[in-house]
Amino acid sequence: MLQATDSPQVPSADPEKTITGVYPIKPPGCVVRNVSPNEVSIPTTPGFEPQAQSPLEEIEEEDSVNSPAETKRSRRKNGGKRRKRTHNQTQVQYRYAPKTTPAELREICRESKSSLVPLFSKELTVSDADMRNGRLVLPKRCAEVYFPNISGQQGIFLMVQDTKGNDWELYFHYWSNSNGKMYLLEGLKDYMVLMKWEVGDTVTFYKREEDGKLFMGFKKYQAPNVVLKRSTDA
DNA sequence: CGTTTGCATGGCTGG
């Protein structure tokens, strides 16, 4: 049915461009500029197997329960167009900026006594945070570069360990779209519930240097520190 | 009848 073009890891993309809108996180210690996904060497034999738990404890977590101001779900049932910004709801600026600073990451790796290489992060969208689906839409480039090659397959299961040491068997696959592929990571429902996954929060994927095992960290949305200062107020 | 899975549409952004 779907005869996916068997493309190597590197899609015919830009030579030395950073992922659009995505900011791959530099591995700690590396002072390279932006690591282009096209240059990232992907382990041909990914060690995505149920490994033993690592001493990884809590990578990144904050107990702030603040939700973004966009948590409201657009319950639009008009059987016509969708996602039309009819209601001037300036949607969240969905970006994939990592929320973990290099300093934090370095400390994380140190504490976990394993070299975790941050791969990429994504800020959860409304659909990502939908409990019913329990699936996460992955940025195409990131999926193709940092995750195993699934061209031609219907998908594979990946063992991903969370910050609490739990192993999750997630289903990584893609949908064929009129304009290419759309990558997804499914099976996150329980994790979403457990972590109270909400719109605006950020998931970060890491790879352990030693064996390539995948890890995922979760970070609640942090309201920017808005310091109200008045120009004429002391 | 409630869920889940997969697809199709089209807003939106970068080239």
Next chain:
DNA sequence: CAGCCATGCAAACGT
């Protein structure tokens, strides 16, 4: 203009 990706929706399933 190309194509990424958020998300509505419907076919399949499950209960």
